[in-house]
Amino acid sequence: MTPSQLQTVSEAADDIRRLISQSDLPGASAVLTPLSVPEIVELVDRLGIEDAAIVYRLLAKSRAIDVFEALSPGTRGELVRALRNVEITALFAEMDPDDRVWLLDELPASVAPQLLRGLTRRERELTAGMLGYPQDSIGRRMSPEFVTAHPHLTVAETLTRVRAALDSAETVYTLPVTDSGRRVVGVVSLRDLMSASDDDLVSELMRDAHIADVMEDAEAAARRTTDYGLLAMPVVDSEQRLVGILTIDDAARILKQEESEDAARQGGVEPLRRSYLSTPIRRLVRSRVVWLLVLAVGATLTVQVLDAFEATLAQLTVLALFVPLLIGTGGNTGNQAATTVTRSLALGEVTPRDVMRVLSREVRVGFCLGLLLGTLGFVLAGLIYEWHIGLVIGLTLVAVCTVAASIGGIMPLAARAIKVDPAVFSNPFITTFVDATGLIIYFLIAKAVLGI
Amino acid sequence: MTPSQLQTVSEAADDIRRLISQSDLPGASAVLTPLSVPEIVELVDRLGIEDAAIVYRLLAKSRAIDVFEALSPGTRGELVRALRNVEITALFAEMDPDDRVWLLDELPASVAPQLLRGLTRRERELTAGMLGYPQDSIGRRMSPEFVTAHPHLTVAETLTRVRAALDSAETVYTLPVTDSGRRVVGVVSLRDLMSASDDDLVSELMRDAHIADVMEDAEAAARRTTDYGLLAMPVVDSEQRLVGILTIDDAARILKQEESEDAARQGGVEPLRRSYLSTPIRRLVRSRVVWLLVLAVGATLTVQVLDAFEATLAQLTVLALFVPLLIGTGGNTGNQAATTVTRSLALGEVTPRDVMRVLSREVRVGFCLGLLLGTLGFVLAGLIYEWHIGLVIGLTLVAVCTVAASIGGIMPLAARAIKVDPAVFSNPFITTFVDATGLIIYFLIAKAVLGI
Incomplete structure (x- = not known):
């Protein structure tokens, strides 16, 4: 945030607090309208959780999910506790599997079955699979929605696969290359695919992959992804079979949380779940x-x-x-x-x-x-x-x-x-x-x- | 790194130290051959700077530049001091403009003119332009090599522009959209371009851009990039004209250095330039x-x-x-x-x-x-x-x-x-x-x- 924006958000927070205390929800809604998603995230981080929940309800549905996904895991957990069941179930169905797992980690274990019941069968399977990996492992933080390339396919065939997966895959910019046994044999970037001829084979373009083991510590895997500037790193099981992908934006989010926890413990404080001013x-x-x-x-x-x-x-x-x-x-x-x-x-x-x-x-x-x-x-x-x-x-x-x-x-x-x-x-x-x-x-x- | 890899690198470091002390450079070279680029980076972080320079010289030229770009800024600066002028000039010419500026920041100011002379005119102008921004500003850390989209161009025309820039641009996955005055009016992702029809207009696909001011603090801009999970953020001058782009991998690198400095100062230590074991x-x-x-x-x-x-x-x-x-x-x-x-x-x-x-x-x-x-x-x-x-x-x-x-x-x-x-x-x-x-x-x- 540039200073001028911060001032705006800080002032908006004061306005919202006042309007909510006066039960002037249309007024509060008018304050929110001109704000961008990141500004609303900042605003929520400055409000108490009851006010934050009211702000959240005032958002248009399409913006609400964007705001929710940009909140820190702790804030999401708190916010969900302040929402009604029907609101949570709707929200949960809209989320990506990795965000879902992250949210479940923040909630009491008893609510998980109820939330999972609201999902389609495929979504439920993806989410439940991730919940099976140990806490703190990268298996809980990866995305199970990926698109793969195969060594013997041509560039044109691979680009067709990519186009088909544009809506669902977590990323299409780095593709894990897998053999017939689903084992990772390399990666190929969309950039390299675009600069090659249509009938080149993926096997000619692919590079050695940095991979993470699904049981590996999430922080270590995230650190490696950012250290080597990888847009995405394939995650494999003990038999080298592809089970997920870790994108660099998720890696950065994992590191941010870990750094905050380390900084807190170094100073002899338990990490806060929410921002300082809203705690x-x-x-x-x-x-x-x-x-x-x-x-x-x-x-x-x-x-x-x-x-x-x-x-x-x-x-x-x-x-x-x-x-x-x-x-x-x-x-x-x-x-x-x-x-x-x-x-x-x-x-x-x-x-x-x-x-x-x-x-x-x-x-x-x-x-x-x-x-x-x-x-x-x-x-x-x-x-x-x-x-x-x-x-x-x-x-x-x-x-x-x-x-x-x-x-x-x-x-x-x-x-x-x-x-x-x-x-x-x-x-x-x-x-x-x-x-x-x-x-x-x-x-x-x-x-x-x-x-x- | 998984534990087994760490053991290998640690052992390789011991071997390298011994072989160098025995002047057995072919032997040292043989130890390096099976190692990946990240493993060599770790190895260099465990060696004293004289041994690290010898290792660096033993690498094949194509790997040498990859290793160099993956080293931390401090290590790069130290390593360059240990290399000969002709080696540095060759290396410098191979680097990206942002890496070059980062390296110059680590070196005595007197060597800059000499290094800049070794560049082509265009490369020199790009690098010199960045050196004009204040220390710690995002202007010094962004990449000036970007490819843009324009609102009135079709998807097909834009994809042609992208293909032409595949070799030079820092990223092609997020394109700043600029108007005729080079002002940023939005961003469009390659993913959205690929899922659109060839004759759709960019103006129909583009979204609001998060932008950074070129004078803004590098850490704040980097934090915003990772907080919002942006693959790249356009950087603009005071008249909103596009001057560069900050990619998320560079943002993560900036944050890593800043976090290390913060952690050190919190403990009352000056940040180390290199890894602990090699200092x-x-x-x-x-x-x-x-x-x-x-x-x-x-x-x-x-x-x-x-x-x-x-x-x-x-x-x-x-x-x-x-x-x-x-x-x-x-x-x-x-x-x-x-x-x-x-x-x-x-x-x-x-x-x-x-x-x-x-x-x-x-x-x-x-x-x-x-x-x-x-x-x-x-x-x-x-x-x-x-x-x-x-x-x-x-x-x-x-x-x-x-x-x-x-x-x-x-x-x-x-x-x-x-x-x-x-x-x-x-x-x-x-x-x-x-x-x-x-x-x-x-x-x-x-x-x-x-x-x-």
Whole structure:
């Protein structure tokens, strides 16, 4: 959105809220008429779900389905809960199979049978087939409606097939080429077909295909599709038989959701189902409170560590002054390592197999950082307080940075190895863990250096 | 990548390293031969830049350009620095204009004139035109090679235009429709052209176009392209004249880079130019040390605050025990708010105009969270230590959570308002800021409640 459009949508949202509260539905309808589909999507993302449902009902039927398909999965789920059964059933019949599966994932399992009953037999079979694949697999996100080419067919024959499928196929711009056993042997682009002669064979034009296994993680398959700039990637079963196709626009949508979830978890928040402004306060609180409680319970470790060293603290209060600085620096160093490794994992650049390589890198990086900060800390604390104190601070920084970088680098790999989202061992989690460790290191060094 | 492929690439990288160190280039070449282009890209991402340059030289010319275009912009820049001038000039001539501009952005400005001289006049003009748009604008990332349709032409005439442009145009699947003044009046898809009759007019088939302004932020334009699942979006100048096209694969590439930069800055790290495993240790240190120093200097604030309250601390050492817990909880609350708002900003869901709305939400969310944690803190600290201490802890948690959520929510908006990347006011930055504020609140409450 350009700024001017945003202003319009924001103002339109205010108008709509006011008109709905005054029960002026014709007025609200008039506000909606000049807006484009993307603008209505934005508008819906700014309204509470009850108002959003009213807006949705005010739309002409042809626009309603376009708006619905452009909404985020979370918003669709919420909206459907606010609609009446008959409205949902009509909507459901209009959707593509992959959108249907996505919607069912957002709804209570009990409504699925009822919605599926409203479909034609073929539609029901396509949708039910996809529901059979595991959650998070690409089998749930692909489209089962594709058009194929065959190696022994001519370009003219293939173009005829394409024309026949224009209405139903998810894409006609990239065609999987399959042999007589439905196995994928390559892909051919419509562009290449158009530039060839009518009697050229597909086998002369086709290229090696990037393929995804239907059980593969949806994010990994989507990442590969966009990384290689493929307009569409064939999805195959364990016998290499074509079962679906993943288009780049669907891949981008999968990645957007995954990135949002990763970003949220990295900050210690549960991902929101809807946009920030349309999420009620109690939902925002709920998305944060569990993490915050877990982290606070973790942080009571620091109270216990300090309690154990209370005698030392009472003897030398000056030690307390540096506690936030030292554990803060440790937390930052750990976060830096975790952020870098988590992102590399998401991009497929490192795997849990690389654990020793990552550890050896992070130990060295952490040690270098610790040496730099430690020297600075030694000089400054030495000048301002005493050289003994400076020595404690300097040595602690070296040790804490090395340990923190190592823990921060290893944690995401450990999470992935035990099949947990690496972003769950998030920065706040690492901070809390490093805090307690850092305090123990600090007081042990202090006792050793100061002889108390 | 499926796990088995990753293993192969990882092993191939080890083999290549060994063979290159033994100067066995024919051996290295034999390892490369069976690998696909994506596998070679992964391999290059695992090697140091010197080894990567050797691998690149070993590739057949036709594969070399494919590999090069699939590399990340950072890796391309590094690789080019490691190649000889004659190699670069040949490579540069083979690239698409948008890839060329992306590469020039990664190289020192002084090499641009030399590289541009190696191009044909037309290629040079296309590339130079793009270089005239501001850094970070979509003008630098679009493709200037497009094929257009016109409203008064028939389908048959348009398809002839498409066939003539198959070799040069960036995409032929979405055609901008322009009037006689080169102004964009709509788009038409190849699919719609194929399903129409030969003598239908384009004006009957075309739809409203989503367009981007050439000066618009590249990330915003890319986000819109993927959000609406557009295969391509026309890019226009201030007079609505078509100047380029943004395809969805390029949009996904822009978003990938932006997401990586955001993720890095959120963790307080400068984004890496290359993959983690191929980045030398000194580069990793450099990507972290500046942030860490800035944050450590910020954290000396906490030392000063504690120093100011040292008398209170010496009088009641038990207060020191809760310092990490309290500031940690404040930091976490601030991070949660900042993470949510930063992501919403990136997705275009909120803008700096929404500042009061965000503030009012975060004050309420923070207060609710503080009330929950504060009650818990009051009871636990009261039971274990004293009820007076419990009261201090409880009240501090309420105040700190409210303040932290507000600061965390506002900071990203403030950054955007002053045109700084919101991710730069990152979580560690907010933590540090909230730490000092939290300590002041803590000791003021302690002094008031305990009367010391």
